[in-house]
Amino acid sequence: MARNGPGPADRELIATLAEQDLRVSVAQLERWRGAGLLPRHERRWLGRGRGSVAVLAPATVRIAAVLARHARQGRDLRWAVLDWFAEAGRDPDMPEPPDHAVCQAVPWAAQASPAQRLLRQARDARTEHLQDAFYTAAGATVPSGALGVDPAAMRAILLGGDDLPPESAARDEGQGLVHLIAAPGMGFDEVGADALGMAFAATGLVPQMTAENWSSSIQDMEPAGILHGPLARAARTYAFADGRDATAEDLRAARTVYYGLAGVGGLLMWHALGVPDTPTQQALRATVEEMGIASWLMAMAAGSRPPSTFAGNVVTCLRPDLARVHDALIEQITSSPSLMDRSGGQEPHDPDQFMKDWIATLTALT
Structure with a gap:
């Protein structure tokens, strides 16, 4: 850290995070940079001998925000990397953690499951x-x-x-x-x-x-x-597979498999909780029943917390056979009418009304 305090780009970053109710210090920013997690600011040359200025990039704000949400004093940074890795799999606008950090955090956390x-x-x-x-x-x-x-x-x-x-x-x-x-x-x-x-x-x-x-x-x-x-x-x-030999690309692919399988498990849980039924849901349940994996998929859906369980599930999903199951189920979903279409593609469907009907059903049971 410079002796004269944070530079303009860091001051802007700290102020931007404060607007999101996230409090960070210059020391935290430097710690994250030292660990190779937070990129250093790019510099813009002013020309004509006037030197350069640091520029705050939007991606840096997003990375600092996710670290601020998950990194706490006394908590190993690998847990924050794992939370970041999980979040990046759900949000396409979230930059991915550095490869080296992912390859360290996922196997380490899986061993703690x-x-x-x-x-x-x-x-x-x-x-x-x-x-x-x-x-x-x-x-x-x-x-x-x-x-x-x-x-x-x-x-x-x-x-x-x-x-x-x-x-x-x-x-x-x-x-x-x-x-x-x-x-x-x-x-x-x-x-x-x-x-x-x-x-x-x-x-x-x-x-x-x-x-x-x-x-x-x-x-x-x-x-x-x-x-x-x-x-x-x-x-x-x-x-006893722990994912230590997996590349970051392997782990990101396994995360996709895990989220897909957990998503199907979530659909089964929706059915258990009285969501309106549709032909596409019925066909998907029939496939899952034929495979005999309904209970296992629901367990996967419930396994994103704690982070160590999430990491263990990602490592499990490195298996090629699970990737094939994932691809088959996702192909069936994407090639069928909407999961919310009660007409099976015969009539236009209203997702808002679908959710209102489900809420009304649950409300009537309370």
């Missing part, structure tokens, strides 16, 4: 005492019904006054997810076929398969060594 902490704890649980400690920690971290609810069942409850599903179903799903976390770390043989059957059933990826069906299939795999060979290796690869 609750799921990764539990996976590491399961991997290190080599004694019965440590395994008991893992299951205690997992039971406190993974809530019952963590993968979401059946949107159609929830809609029926909301609109028709049907009974809530039994608590045992949500409890079983939560226990299944705990076993799903335990398996890559402890090993399939340590968890056992029955617990694995519950775990795979909890994912909902093959709706026709019950926990008993899964357990029987797993027992059939054991003599052939499938569980302890290729399946175990694949599970460990996916479970």
Whole structure:
């Protein structure tokens, strides 16, 4: 920082941010510049030997604003970079964080996610005492019904006054997810076929398969060594992936996949909350049901906070198979009539009226 205080461009930047109720100091600006996050002001030459002046660029204002919103004293700057990265994926006018900052922040934050902490704890649980400690920690971290609810069942409850599903179903799903976390770390043989059957059933990826069906299939795999060979290796690869080898371009593409999948999950949650139904929504739900990923997509929709969970989801979405699922779902949406078109493209539709009807439905239930 110059001894004679901030220059005109920094004074203008600080004043512009103050108009947005954002308070920053010159020391903060220099800290962000030192970390390679905030660009230095471009200089405009005045000509005829008059030297140059620093010029405040609009992009610099936007970057300083997002950092001011998310960077706090005592908070690691990588969290602010992650919040910035998340915001840039939603706002096309927001400049992207520098590549080096993204490649540092996303893997670092993903390692701090609750799921990764539990996976590491399961991997290190080599004694019965440590395994008991893992299951205690997992039971406190993974809530019952963590993968979401059946949107159609929830809609029926909301609109028709049907009974809530039994608590045992949500409890079983939560226990299944705990076993799903335990398996890559402890090993399939340590968890056992029955617990694995519950775990795979909890994912909902093959709706026709019950926990008993899964357990029987797993027992059939054991003599052939499938569980302890290729399946175990694949599970460990996916479970412990942290994105450290991903480029910034890879991570931005994965963010697009995550937001797209989470968006479809949000549409399912809308259906559960009584949004007016349309042919395009019905067709999309049918595709999702065929894939068996409805609950998982709703969990993705709920996974943008905390930031570590967002980072973990972005790393998960580096997988090519998820990119293909994303592309198929988005293609179906973009090639169909509007999600708000109740006529299926036969008549003009009114988005404002669509939302008013939904609000009226919710209001009538209160």
